[in-house]
Amino acid sequence: MTAAAIRDHFPLLNTCVYLANNSTGAVPKGAERVLADYWKSLSTWRDSVWDGWHEGLDEYTAGLADFIGAPPGSVAVDANLSAFLARIASCFDYRAPRNRVVITDLEFPTVPFIWNAFRRYGAEVLVSGTGGPHLDEDALLRSIDERTLLVSVPHASFSSGATVDLERLVKHAHSVGALVVVDAFQSVGVMPLDVTALDVDFVLGGSHKWMCGVGTAFLYVRPDLLPGLEPAATGWQAGDRALTFQPSTGYAGDARRFTGGTPFPLTALVSRVGLDLLRGVGIEAIRAHSLACTDRIIERAGAAGLRVVSPAEPHRRGGVVCLDLPESVKYRLAERDMICSWRTYLRIGPHVYNTLDEIDAFMDALEDVTR
Ligand SMILES: Cc1ncc(COP(=O)(O)O)c(C=O)c1O
Numbered sequence: 001m002t003a004a005a006i007r008d009h010f011p012l013l014n015t016c017v018y019l020a021n022n023s024t025g026a027v028p029k030g031a032e033r034v035l036a037d038y039w040k041s042l043s044t045w046r047d048s049v050w051d052g053w054h055e056g057l058d059e060y061t062a063g064l065a066d067f068i069g070a071p072p073g074s075v076a077v078d079a080n081l082s083a084f085l086a087r088i089a090s091c092f093d094y095r096a097p098r099n100r101v102v103i104t105d106l107e108f109p110t111v112p113f114i115w116n117a118f119r120r121y122g123a124e125v126l127v128s129g130t131g132g133p134h135l136d137e138d139a140l141l142r143s144i145d146e147r148t149l150l151v152s153v154p155h156a157s158f159s160s161g162a163t164v165d166l167e168r169l170v171k172h173a174h175s176v177g178a179l180v181v182v183d184a185f186q187s188v189g190v191m192p193l194d195v196t197a198l199d200v201d202f203v204l205g206g207s208h209k210w211m212c213g214v215g216t217a218f219l220y221v222r223p224d225l226l227p228g229l230e231p232a233a234t235g236w237q238a239g240d241r242a243l244t245f246q247p248s249t250g251y252a253g254d255a256r257r258f259t260g261g262t263p264f265p266l267t268a269l270v271s272r273v274g275l276d277l278l279r280g281v282g283i284e285a286i287r288a289h290s291l292a293c294t295d296r297i298i299e300r301a302g303a304a305g306l307r308v309v310s311p312a313e314p315h316r317r318g319g320v321v322c323l324d325l326p327e328s329v330k331y332r333l334a335e336r337d338m339i340c341s342w343r344t345y346l347r348i349g350p351h352v353y354n355t356l357d358e359i360d361a362f363m364d365a366l367e368d369v370t371r
Contacts, residue, residue, distance in 0.1 A: 017358045068194065090234075098149050106160065111154075141168070152183070153182060159343050161318045
């Protein structure tokens with residue numbers, strides 16, 4: 001499928017110029033069928049419905065794994081990224097001298113909140129950052145040494161769109177014996193991500209932004225690490241005998257060991273529709289279109305004298321362009337059905353289904369309301 005053909009699948013695009021995909025992505029109309037089937041299952045309930053739901057969950061998980069270059073059995077799906085990050089954190093002993101967790105000041109708030117909670121178990125949390133929207137990668141690498149247990153970074157920052165060079169980071173972290181946890185919520189679906197090629201240890205992401213899904217998250221764990229990781233924050237589905245309903249004798253062999261309690265199939269089943277569409281287009285084509293759109297935003301903002309906060313170099317930015325404008329601008333644009341989001345900066349996040357004409361219409365409106 002071409003980037004242009006995918007557009008017809010998203011009814012939301014007929015109601016507005018939708019450029020808030022970094023906040024909540026559009027959901028394809030195929031979801032309507034899934035929701036109707038779900039209701040049918042509920043209204044004619046038999047316990048065997050669970051078999052089909054588990055199958056659907058497994059297929060969604062396998063599709064995600066394929067999308068990020070992960071081998072079978074290395075990806076798990078659950079409610080949200082926070083639950084998975086806390087489970088990762090609960091696998092480790094935070095005993096000096098290797099008890100440091102290095103994070104950046106560009107994290108989504110859940111990341112520092114969780115790591116700071118692990119201070120009570122001995123984690124020493126070190127925040128690397130400039131205090132501004134960009135990352136000083138050299139400084140970040142300098143803060144990672146033999147005292148570092150884990151490095152927890154975003155692939156692309158939710159607030160500025162700045163990206164981290166994961167290849168360089170992972171190589172350095174591994175050279176001093178540290179493991180790397182990547183929050184890819186703001187990159188997966190809009191930027192290429194090959195977890196195997198990167199040799200990264202943990203990757204977290206979710207469906208309701210660039211993945212065109214709803215309310216579900218995933219975790220990839222490097223397969224050779226799995227046998228040694230036993231989350232203390234857990235639940236019966238992570239056990240080796242989960243679906244026999246017998247007491248488990250240990251953890252599941254694969255990434256299921258990072259799951260928790262009863263899964264909630266609806267959001268995964270709905271999210272699968274978007275994932276399949278994105279896989280049909282291909283991540284390289286998605287990234288090329290995204291860069292064309294964000295280039296246009298940067299060019300138009302520059303011409304209008306608006307300050308661009310996101311990095312200008314294409315390989316340094318994710319799917320979003322942030323402009324230094326107050327939140328009121330977002331509301332003035334919304335009155336004209338021009339939809340974007342605001343977190344410290346105005347965030348404009350086009351996706352594969354947006355057109356350059358839409359970008360121009362949006363930027364015309366932006367110039368008008370900021371004049
Ligand atoms: C970078 C990033 N991480 C995490 C999240 C959300 O985490 P959770 O699924 O725990 O709500 C978001 C946005 O909602 C995000 O932008």
